[in-house]
Amino acid sequence: MTTDATGTTTGTTGSGTTASGPVAPESTVTDEAVGSLAGTADPRLRDLLTGLVRHLHAFARETRLTQEEWEKAVAFLTRTGQTCTDTRQEFILLSDVLGLSMLVETINGDRAAGATESTVLGPFHMTESPARELGADIDLVGGGEPCVVSGRVLSRDGTPLPGAVIDVWQADGNGFYDVQRPDVQPPGNGRGLFTADAEGRFWFRTCVPSPYPIPTDGPVGGLLRATGRHPYRPAHVHFIASAEGHVPVTTHIFVAGTDYLDSDAVFAVKPSLVKDFARTDDPSLAGEFGVENPFRHARFDLVLERS
Structure with a gap:
């Protein structure tokens, strides 16, 4: 049994199908990941995480992200964290060069x-x-x-x-x-x-x-x-x-x-x-x-x- 983002429960037959017929595994994992956030007490945190999961999953589907590429991305983020010190913030630098810092500032700097x-x-x-x-x-x-x-x-x-x-x-x-x-x-x-x-x-x-x-x-x-x-x-x-x-x-x-x-x-x-x-x-x-x-x-x- 799985619960989707709307709270609807469906039954599975064990081979990528539900009681109503075949399902797309890519959509199923996204809905299950979003559904797992339903108990988040802070509503703003729930909204942020839900949006993050949906956009990350959409990115992976759109680009057909490979396992090797995913592993390289994880390694890159790991190195970014390991580069941070008390006097160096590599994650802010990453946010800066991707334009995210300026976008957040623009959204909030009206x-x-x-x-x-x-x-x-x-x-x-x-x-x-x-x-x-x-x-x-x-x-x-x-x-x-x-x-x-x-x-x-x-x-x-x-x-x-x-x-x-x-x-x-x-x-x-x-x-x-x-x-x-x-x-x-x-x-x-x-x-x-x-x-x-x-x-x-x-x-x-x-x-x-x-x-x-x-x-x-x-x-x-x-x-x-x-x-x-x-x-x-x-x-x-x-x-x-x-x-x-x-x-x-x-x-x-x-x-x-x-x-x-x-x-x-x-x-x-x-x-x-x-x-x-x-x-x-x-x-x-x-x-x-x-x-x-x-x-x-x-x-x-x-x-x-x-x-």
């Missing part, structure tokens, strides 16, 4: 008009950013072109949000995050946790980020090579901004004119997030930010919607 657009978290928000004073330099190793990033955190109606928290992280001038090269970069390099001033303003010193390849020494790199894709991301700085009574936003700013803006390996570029890192030689501005001329300056306001 912002009100005027609010800063969100984008993917990325695989390198793996360690806590150190608290820093406004104006601090997050580039602890040097070697890149000096830069200042400044802006305000605002509510959608333009009201400044004093005390807003801005979490920042980026790669160094050579395209590596601190967790990738702990023998070269001190912990916290390229990272900072800032608190906006009474007017919602924030600013910090850093280096101009550069395009860089996502890690290719693991299973995800093998997948990119197998599909003839490049691993590069355009130059960018990550942000998470939050303020009381408002919806946090996870976003980037991308350096205008950088390579790979039209072919980001993780599909995360949005036109509103491409910003000019303008070269400036303004003595008063240099004095205000505590840098030497000339330097690059990027202005970026983070606009949050009310929760």
